[in-house]
Amino acid sequence: MEKSVKLSCRHVWKLFGHGAKEFLAKSGDVPSLQELQNADLIGAVRDANIEVLEGEIFVIMGLSGSGKSTLVRCLSRLVEPTAGELLFEGVDLRKMSERELIEIRRHKLGMVFQHFALLPHLTVLDNVAFPLDVQGLDKASCEAKARQVIDLVGLSGRELNYPRELSGGQQQRVGIARSLAVEPELWFLDEPFSALDPLIRREMQDEFLRLQSMLHKTIVFITHDFDEAIRLADRIAIMKDGEIIQIATPEELVMNPATDYVGEFTKHIPRAKVLTVGSVMSKEIIEGTETVSVSARIEEIADKVESAGKPMSVVDADGKPVGSIRPSTIIDVLVGRKVIS
Amino acid sequence: MIQKAGRLFSRTSIVWFALLLITWLLSTYSRDMSKALEAKWITRFPAGWRLSLKNDISAAMKWLVEEADFGLFTFREATRGLAWLIEQPYNLVLSVLSSGFMEGQGSGAVQILPPLSWIAVTAIVIAAGHFAKDWKLALLMGLAFLYLAVFGQWDSAMVTLASIIIAVPFGVAGGLLLGIAAYRWNWFDQALKPILDLMQTIPVFAYLVPILFLFGFGPVSALVATIIYAMPPMVRITTLALRAVPDEIGDFGVMSGCTQRQLMWKVLVPTAKPDLMVGVNQVIMLSLNMVIIASMIGAGGLGFDVLASLRRLDIGAGLEAGIAIVVLAVALDRLSQAFAQPRQSGEERRRSESFLKRYPRTLFVLVLSIACLAAGYFFAFIQSYPEALQVTTGTFWDELVKSININYFDDLEAVKSFMLSTFMLPVKRFLGGIPWAWGWFLIAAAGWYFGGWRLSLLCALLAFFVIANGLWAKAMVTVYLCGVSVVIATIIGIPIGLFSALNERADRIVGVIIDTLQTLPSFVYLIPVVMLFRVGDFSAMIAVVLYALAPAIRYAAHGIKTVDPQLIEAGIVSGCTKRQLLWRIRAPLALPEIMLGINQTIMLALSMLVITALVGTRDLGQEVYIALTKADIGRGIVAGLAIAAIAIIADRMIAASAKSMRKRYGLA
Numbered sequence A: 001m002e003k004s005v006k007l008s009c010r011h012v013w014k015l016f017g018h019g020a021k022e023f024l025a026k027s028g029d030v031p032s033l034q035e036l037q038n039a040d041l042i043g044a045v046r047d048a049n050i051e052v053l054e055g056e057i058f059v060i061m062g063l064s065g066s067g068k069s070t071l072v073r074c075l076s077r078l079v080e081p082t083a084g085e086l087l088f089e090g091v092d093l094r095k096m097s098e099r100e101l102i103e104i105r106r107h108k109l110g111m112v113f114q115h116f117a118l119l120p121h122l123t124v125l126d127n128v129a130f131p132l133d134v135q136g137l138d139k140a141s142c143e144a145k146a147r148q149v150i151d152l153v154g155l156s157g158r159e160l161n162y163p164r165e166l167s168g169g170q171q172q173r174v175g176i177a178r179s180l181a182v183e184p185e186l187w188f189l190d191e192p193f194s195a196l197d198p199l200i201r202r203e204m205q206d207e208f209l210r211l212q213s214m215l216h217k218t219i220v221f222i223t224h225d226f227d228e229a230i231r232l233a234d235r236i237a238i239m240k241d242g243e244i245i246q247i248a249t250p251e252e253l254v255m256n257p258a259t260d261y262v263g264e265f266t267k268h269i270p271r272a273k274v275l276t277v278g279s280v281m282s283k284e285i286i287e288g289t290e291t292v293s294v295s296a297r298i299e300e301i302a303d304k305v306e307s308a309g310k311p312m313s314v315v316d317a318d319g320k321p322v323g324s325i326r327p328s329t330i331i332d333v334l335v336g337r338k339v340i341s
Numbered sequence B: 001m002i003q004k005a006g007r008l009f010s011r012t013s014i015v016w017f018a019l020l021l022i023t024w025l026l027s028t029y030s031r032d033m034s035k036a037l038e039a040k041w042i043t044r045f046p047a048g049w050r051l052s053l054k055n056d057i058s059a060a061m062k063w064l065v066e067e068a069d070f071g072l073f074t075f076r077e078a079t080r081g082l083a084w085l086i087e088q089p090y091n092l093v094l095s096v097l098s099s100g101f102m103e104g105q106g107s108g109a110v111q112i113l114p115p116l117s118w119i120a121v122t123a124i125v126i127a128a129g130h131f132a133k134d135w136k137l138a139l140l141m142g143l144a145f146l147y148l149a150v151f152g153q154w155d156s157a158m159v160t161l162a163s164i165i166i167a168v169p170f171g172v173a174g175g176l177l178l179g180i181a182a183y184r185w186n187w188f189d190q191a192l193k194p195i196l197d198l199m200q201t202i203p204v205f206a207y208l209v210p211i212l213f214l215f216g217f218g219p220v221s222a223l224v225a226t227i228i229y230a231m232p233p234m235v236r237i238t239t240l241a242l243r244a245v246p247d248e249i250g251d252f253g254v255m256s257g258c259t260q261r262q263l264m265w266k267v268l269v270p271t272a273k274p275d276l277m278v279g280v281n282q283v284i285m286l287s288l289n290m291v292i293i294a295s296m297i298g299a300g301g302l303g304f305d306v307l308a309s310l311r312r313l314d315i316g317a318g319l320e321a322g323i324a325i326v327v328l329a330v331a332l333d334r335l336s337q338a339f340a341q342p343r344q345s346g347e348e349r350r351r352s353e354s355f356l357k358r359y360p361r362t363l364f365v366l367v368l369s370i371a372c373l374a375a376g377y378f379f380a381f382i383q384s385y386p387e388a389l390q391v392t393t394g395t396f397w398d399e400l401v402k403s404i405n406i407n408y409f410d411d412l413e414a415v416k417s418f419m420l421s422t423f424m425l426p427v428k429r430f431l432g433g434i435p436w437a438w439g440w441f442l443i444a445a446a447g448w449y450f451g452g453w454r455l456s457l458l459c460a461l462l463a464f465f466v467i468a469n470g471l472w473a474k475a476m477v478t479v480y481l482c483g484v485s486v487v488i489a490t491i492i493g494i495p496i497g498l499f500s501a502l503n504e505r506a507d508r509i510v511g512v513i514i515d516t517l518q519t520l521p522s523f524v525y526l527i528p529v530v531m532l533f534r535v536g537d538f539s540a541m542i543a544v545v546l547y548a549l550a551p552a553i554r555y556a557a558h559g560i561k562t563v564d565p566q567l568i569e570a571g572i573v574s575g576c577t578k579r580q581l582l583w584r585i586r587a588p589l590a591l592p593e594i595m596l597g598i599n600q601t602i603m604l605a606l607s608m609l610v611i612t613a614l615v616g617t618r619d620l621g622q623e624v625y626i627a628l629t630k631a632d633i634g635r636g637i638v639a640g641l642a643i644a645a646i647a648i649i650a651d652r653m654i655a656a657s658a659k660s661m662r663k664r665y666g667l668a
């Protein structure tokens, strides 16, 4: 079954500077970076087109200043896009009234921030209950719900602490709990783990995947860390200078980078972590009792194939053989040689 | 290239030297010249050209009060309404703290409920101290209020406290609302900024007159003046604090679906609270600073005591009341600072616990107050501190002054006349002699030199305002007094600042002294000075120097401390001695910061000058003061604006030169 589109944006522009709107209206089609510069405008987001599918983790990745935050702030209507169309569940976000927008934010959107954005004067409990409190929910149900999500992110026992009494990782757990309290359908995370130490970051990524496996939210996740993107994403959009250069699954990015720029990113990524058996197997169907799944990552099945010492049959989800894989292919992938299937 | 720069430098210095020479010649001989030529306009601005601003303002005020009608209500009714609004809570607090609740009118009134007993009030402040921080603060609060009781200042102190308790919430709320409006609407911010600038440079006395006119003599007028005086910093701090809230937090509020109002009151304001508390502290301190001045238009209490004894030259009583103000100021300062600290985590306040466990202090204070009330009917000493046990230091101070004056009269007199004859009077004569037209030209030229034609135009306009209102001569006396004081404050302050920046122990001691100097209400400086040197320019100068010293020290120390340590290391590596490090590296790099300190010193000096008019200076301050005693609105406002004009000229010139200096060093 095709997944439905939760959020889509078409030809979205965000230019900073004087007379941005007029400039864009006048220039008709797509002005180049040079033209923008000449007009003293900053092209934070240029002609972005994305479709986020129901239940997927959509990662937006790019270096600092590439316009990721601005794009997400456009998507969440925190800033007004200079031009373009935003559809949330098929409804045009830009045509909504202030009141409707508030309603949508209260019930359908959640957001996690890079620097946590916890309210310093509230305890953990009150912070998490805040979005519910704003909706005008009664105190008791606010608290009950808040305790529930605090428990979900593993912070029970710290309810009455103030944010400053927690470590960075714990603070971001509060941020996550808070954004989940309203049970949003669309969940924005703007570099949620960038301010954390590498070790804690990994731990939080695992935690995030655990939560997602339970909750199945539609997620827009921003990062400047390609490793993180690979680890978490169903699909990745790569941004450079405000432009989206490529949108693809991690595997496609590694196999077919659209530009040298993308290639530069993917070069250092261990292929075994990204590639699935399907993308490197040979079409030749062989018999065998031991099989590997077509969607498994090379990393997961490397030991098995190598120790077998001979080609192995590859099967799809229904157990039907679709091809085979040789140990030498595994080694090619592991050492980063070009794979000829 | 270097040669060219060198020539340029020497050319400007030649120009400056020539200007100085011409000024000196004009200053010395213009009087004779005007007599010889029978051209009076040289020294005095022709009366026919003067603006009639004074009279216009007075007439406008008169019209406002007597005739202005906004349809639904008249202006008079509006001011009455406002007065009523302030009066109600004030009367309530005053009854609780000082006068008790009365039944009936005038002399026939009977007290139906006495005010809080001194024991109860002291217990309340102790509890507040404990609640805000710890037992140490509680002890400080207790000692401070005990001091007020023991030294016989209780009644006046409670009147003063009542006015602070009313002025502060009004000032804070007003400042907060204006600050929020400025944060939200850019045009409002733009419109408000120049008004705030003016409010902070115009001396308080200048707007005492119109307030007196609108609200009449009495505590309400005093409260209005205090609120107006104390509000501007709160406005500024509010806007800054809201702007300093991280963008993410605002974004979070929006994403949670906050309405505009929820965003402001549930997200932004609470997040900015620690910064806002700095503003609250400022409002408290400024309100206390106004206590004495406000007593000129009808506030009673400690301020009135100081003023009255100053007029009687009763040094002992004045000093006692003055110290009581200081004690009150220190106590309230510490208390409000403690409230600004973030709270500890809330484990202890479980919602399920009993009232007693949750609010032990409140309960204790309540019970004690009621007990004191009851016991007060039987034992007078519980209601009010017994007079027999009061201590007075008045005679001690009187004796001390007397003995100093007897034993050291000649020495003090010698110092005074030396300073006057070698430094102050020559400066006064020099500045006083400059003809207005030449002075005007000089100001415009200096403005052009420091900041280009824009600054030049601004300075020329402001100077014209002063001249055209016939205030040139008095303005020059102001410039002289302020200038002399600033020079002396700088000569004393900067070395202290340098020293304390390089020596940690000294730094701590100096820090404490400066803090104390800055908590003192400005009037307090006058008392000991007048005691020793009597009225006159010299006393005024010393009082101003004491008052304005703090920023000179503070900025110098800060400037030296913040010099990039890499540059110091570079100096050490290239073999500088300690002295060379200071003079070749630290001092020049700290110069822009030091300039800002001088700027602040000038501002404080100007604001103090009006107060020194009380001890008989003949400058713009005196002009304002006379206007106050004669209730001449136009005259007071014009003179006040003239002082503000001087302040703005000085401020902009110094800021411009500090800026160009920074640019030259690449520090901008």
Ligand SMILES: Nc1ncnc2c1ncn2[C@@H]1O[C@H](COP(=O)(O)OP(=O)(O)OP(=O)(O)O)[C@@H](O)[C@H]1O
Pocket: A016, A017, A042, A043, A044, A062, A063, A064, A065, A066, A067, A068, A069, A070, A071, A224
């Ligand atoms: N309010 C603004 N006014 C002007 N320029 C802005 C504004 N906000 C962002 N920009 C510019 O837009 C560009 C994209 O910024 P953005 O914050 O979206 O980058 P980012 O990819 O999120 O970077 P980072 O990883 O550092 O968060 C940058 O060049 C930035 O300077």
Ligand SMILES: [Mg+2]
Pocket: A068, A069, A070, A191
């Ligand atoms: Mg960003």
